Amino acid sequence: MKSTIIEIPTMYGDHHVLEVRRILLEIPGVEEVNASSAFRTVEVIYDPAKINDLDIKMRLDESGYLGEWSLPIELGVAAVQVAEKAPFYRHTEVFETSRQVLSFAQNVAHAGRPLWPCPGMGLLRAAKMEE
Secondary structure, three states, rough: EEEEEEEOOOOOOOOHHHHHHHHHHHOEEEEEEEEEEEOOEEEEOOOOOOOOOOOOHHHHHOOOOOOOOOOOOOOOOOOOHHHOOOOOEEEEEOOOOOOOOEEEEEEOOOOOOOOOOOOOOOOOOOOOOOO
């Protein structure tokens, strides 16, 4: 058996630990997986006759767990002071009915894979009601 330690920058919670373990334990040749969201690392013990560490890393990368975390940057200035193609900024609105509540929202044009994979946090499905 051989062991490798892989850094996973997007594994930040227990739900990611469960998903990483599921992904890795489905690979033939992987015997044991020790994952930590606190240290963002995973130790994989595998049979080198069946799989190598590059294939393990490729499987994690396909699932979106390797690579850098990219987040949009806000400017910190009012929207009226920004040129047309500036980075992201917050939109603030005050509702007439409450007069004291502010709402913050940000429209981000995003293409490609999500910023981080989050198993179990997909689209909600409507449950069918029993008659």
